[in-house]
Amino acid sequence: MLKARKLLYPFSLLYDGITTLRNKFYDNGIFESQSFDLPVIAVGNLSVGGTGKSPMVEYLMHLLEEQYRVASLSRGYKRSSKGFLLLNGKESAAEVGDEPLQFKLKFPQALVAVDEKRAHGIKELLKLKTPPEVIILDDAFQHRKVKAGFYILLTSYSDLYCDDLVLPAGNLRESSTGAKRADVIVVTKCPIGLSPKEQETLKNKLQIKRGQPVFFSSIAYSKEIFGEAEPLPLKELQKRHFSLVTGIANPKPLLDHLQKEGLKFEHIAYPDHHNFSTSEIEQLQQKELILTTEKDFVRLKEYIPADKLFYLPIATHFIGDREKFEEAILSFVAQQK
Structure with missing residues (x-):
């Protein structure tokens, strides 16, 4: 190196x-x-x-x-769409980017937009009937x-x-x-x-x-894991076989935290903002239970059954x-x- x-x-x-x-x-x-x-x-x-x-x-x-009245504006890294888009929360992560969709789902009352040209995006936000x-x-x-x-x-x-x-x-x-x-x-x-x-x-x-x-x-980690099914205590995973799936730049802090919690798991790592292929999705669908990041959750939730897919929320402390x-x-x- x-x-x-x-x-x-x-x-x-x-x-x-x-x-x-x-x-x-x-x-x-x-x-x-x-x-x-x-x-x-x-x-x-x-x-x-x-x-x-x-x-x-x-x-x-x-x-x-x-x-x-708050707005977040991102470029929407690796999204399939172009230009200005104001999210309603029903889009796919592939269309608008994983992080903007994550923001919209967590803050539904906020204005969340994507535009690769930030100045243009701000101008479009200011044209709204109720601007930020x-x-x-x-x-x-x-x-x-x-x-x-x-x-x-x-x-x-x-x-x-x-x-x-x-x-x-x-x-x-x-x-x-x-x-x-x-x-x-x-x-x-x-x-x-x-x-x-x-x-x-x-x-x-x-x-x-x-x-x-x-x-x-x-990083403050939640004591519970969440998904579209009922949340579970993180400690519950001590009794379960699960796979940790990450598509983030540096998964090491998350790995360290889970290991300190006494959890045993297989780690399936992908590059940051990874767009999952059909074959990768098919492989993940065979897993018993998947724990992932909130960012990856918005990418995978369309493809993995709700009772098998969870994410661990984090916050700034x-x-x-x-x-x-x-x-x-x-x-x-x-x-x-």
């Missing part, structure tokens, strides 16, 4: 140069960024996948939905054609952007200096018992700019300073409105 990285490093320098120049063009107004007259919050990362963007978007939607009061852009840290009012940058505890290289030698979409654009940084997937001393060490390692807030969060994070979000939205 190290040898491969060395071979690819010259290409990383080229890619870094291109992305750095692009960012400078946006910073200096040579490339135009479009702003909008309502609060727009962008959630994203510097690396390719696996930092917990979906739980963060859901956290924000839950925080804001009682006071504001707040828009959350999913995976939009590098999407600079839209200038969001508030940027939340996520980086995983086990894969910090400061320890990585730019593509293709590493996994960064742009240089780690791009973190300076963030209004807040959240280190995700931290150990639950992360001490204040360790938090301070991580802040120093990230080389944050002066006054840039850094928060720490972990802040390790201290939760109130400060929420106050930063609520204060921004209130000021922008």
Whole structure:
């Protein structure tokens, strides 16, 4: 792996140069960024996948939905459709993307839309009879054609952007200096018992700019598994033979959690946002019981019997300073409105 990285490093320098120049063009107004007259919050990362963007978007939607008419806007990664679509929850994951469908099913009152052109998507949302009061852009840290009012940058505890290289030698979409654009940084997937001393060490390692807030969060797993059938206690799986099916960038935290719960299972891993083939579906239909992620559940629920398919919900859990994070979000939205 190290040898491969060395071979690819010259290409990383080229890619870094291109992305750095692009960012400078946006910073200096040579490339135009479009702003909008309502609060727009962008959630994203510097690396390719696996930092917990979906739980963060859901956290924000839950925080804001009682006071504001909230919309989430995604590009709908790997969807079969094109252009702007406003979800009603009856679409397939293949048509609109797994994460947008997940958002709509969990927040039926929210406006959930997909559009590969974010500026166009915002304009379409604002044309609605009851337009949103707040828009959350999913995976939009590098999407600079839209200038969001508030940027939340996520980086995983086990894969910090400061320890990585730019593509293709590493996994960064742009240089780690791009973190300076963030209004807040959240280190995700931290150990639950992360001490204040360790938090301070991580802040120093990230080389944050002066006054840039850094928060720490972990994954909170549900005690129950859910599906279209009755929910079951997770502990119930200690008595059952089951298969864990994942199509996510980094399944290791989930594997570790299930093993700590004393569960034994076979793990069937697929790439992130995997579109299941007919033969793969047929193989999965033979399994006695399947546990999967919420994202994969929306892809599989059309094909696997309801009594055999369950997912384990996860949520963002802040390790201290939760109130400060929420106050930063609520204060921004209130000021922008």
